[in-house]
Amino acid sequence: MKLNDLTEIEVQRKVNEYFRLADITLKDEEIREIQVNDFGLGRLDDLGLQLFMYINTERYCAKEWVLFPRQTCPEHLHPPVESGDPGKQETFRCKFGTVYLYVEGEATSNPKAHPPERDRDQFTAAHEVILTAGDQYTIPPNTKHWFQAGEEGAVTAEYSSTSTDEHDIFTHKDI
Amino acid sequence: MKLNDLTEIEVQRKVNEYFRLADITLKDEEIREIQVNDFGLGRLDDLGLQLFMYINTERYCAKEWVLFPRQTCPEHLHPPVESGDPGKQETFRCKFGTVYLYVEGEATSNPKAHPPERDRDQFTAAHEVILTAGDQYTIPPNTKHWFQAGEEGAVTAEYSSTSTDEHDIFTHKDI
Ligand SMILES: [Zn+2]
Ligand SMILES: [Zn+2]
Numbered sequence: 001m002k003l004n005d006l007t008e009i010e011v012q013r014k015v016n017e018y019f020r021l022a023d024i025t026l027k028d029e030e031i032r033e034i035q036v037n038d039f040g041l042g043r044l045d046d047l048g049l050q051l052f053m054y055i056n057t058e059r060y061c062a063k064e065w066v067l068f069p070r071q072t073c074p075e076h077l078h079p080p081v082e083s084g085d086p087g088k089q090e091t092f093r094c095k096f097g098t099v100y101l102y103v104e105g106e107a108t109s110n111p112k113a114h115p116p117e118r119d120r121d122q123f124t125a126a127h128e129v130i131l132t133a134g135d136q137y138t139i140p141p142n143t144k145h146w147f148q149a150g151e152e153g154a155v156t157a158e159y160s161s162t163s164t165d166e167h168d169i170f171t172h173k174d175i
Numbered sequence: 176m177k178l179n180d181l182t183e184i185e186v187q188r189k190v191n192e193y194f195r196l197a198d199i200t201l202k203d204e205e206i207r208e209i210q211v212n213d214f215g216l217g218r219l220d221d222l223g224l225q226l227f228m229y230i231n232t233e234r235y236c237a238k239e240w241v242l243f244p245r246q247t248c249p250e251h252l253h254p255p256v257e258s259g260d261p262g263k264q265e266t267f268r269c270k271f272g273t274v275y276l277y278v279e280g281e282a283t284s285n286p287k288a289h290p291p292e293r294d295r296d297q298f299t300a301a302h303e304v305i306l307t308a309g310d311q312y313t314i315p316p317n318t319k320h321w322f323q324a325g326e327e328g329a330v331t332a333e334y335s336s337t338s339t340d341e342h343d344i345f346t347h348k349d350i
Pocket of ligand 2 (some may be wrong): 251252253265320
């Protein structure tokens with residue numbers, strides 16, 4: 001499979017197949033609103049994240065995201081934005097498949113996932129958290145994290161404070 | 176079925192059966208954390224709400240709730256709490272079954288649901304919104320609302336700002 005060779009609607013439909021595996025129902029018009037993020041790298045098979053946003057207000061945000069098999073969401077953090085806002089906090093609740101999540105903290109020896117070979121230098125967080133259906137983890141604000149799906153792909157709900165993507169800081173030099 | 180005659184764990188297990196219908200996975204210890212609310216009325220078959228809270232921080236909250244067939248969540252509103260906090264805002268996303276939701280606004284003629292006969296005077300919001308799997312609705316802060324499940328019961332995700340139940344205002348004279 002080369003995701004990069006697909007049109008946007010083809011990728012969106014593929015994402016919806018994963019949502020169906022987790023019994024998540026989207027309307028036809030919502031499927032067209034699925035966000036396909038390649039972070040400007042044009043290497044969606046390696047680095048990307050697909051998501052459907054249910055709601056994003058000034059107070060709270062809820063979405064579900066899909067990673068294709070072994071696809072990686074690049075390392076980033078959510079910094080404080082304004083006085084009083086400590087930065088976005090995220091709670092992941094896995095619905096389907098396996099997520100290998102890496103956050104700042106003590107490095108895990110023999111991690112189950114690795115960044116793509118050519119991008120190794122662009123990843124630093126090495127404390128491993130493994131999530132399968134029913135597992136949950138909250139990432140504090142201002143904390144580096146990245147994540148990769150296992151062989152089956154992954155579907156995860158993300159509950160958080162407001163999403164302001166423009167404030168996210170990615171550690172990858174090309175993003 | 177008389178829910179009132181069941182023990183808490185029996186009700187929690189029954190709630191979990193509905194969660195399973197929506198492919199929502201809870202761990203055994205989480206099933207014991209399911210909240211069964213009868214609002215102090217001791218009439219769970221008529222008036223109640225069951226929920227599992229994923230996360231509730233000072234910023235955001237996410238839960239999934241279950242209504243048993245034709246069970247009603249009594250009318251209430253979420254008022255402003257402190258200066259700057261306009262009150263809890265809630266986004267419902269139905270996962271299974273049918274929710275008959277009533278909010279302030281123009282009264283709907285021939286509504287599909289009615290409060291229990293003896294409680295009719297305790298309900299005022301009459302603008303009907305019907306939610307089935309994949310339907311979503313956001314209730315503004317400080318707005319009266321109540322809801323009832325259809326014959327199959329209902330499972331709904333609720334994404335919101337912080338939940339502070341102690342601030343909720345119920346219109347029912349006995350709550
Ligand atoms: Zn993040
Ligand atoms: Zn409410």
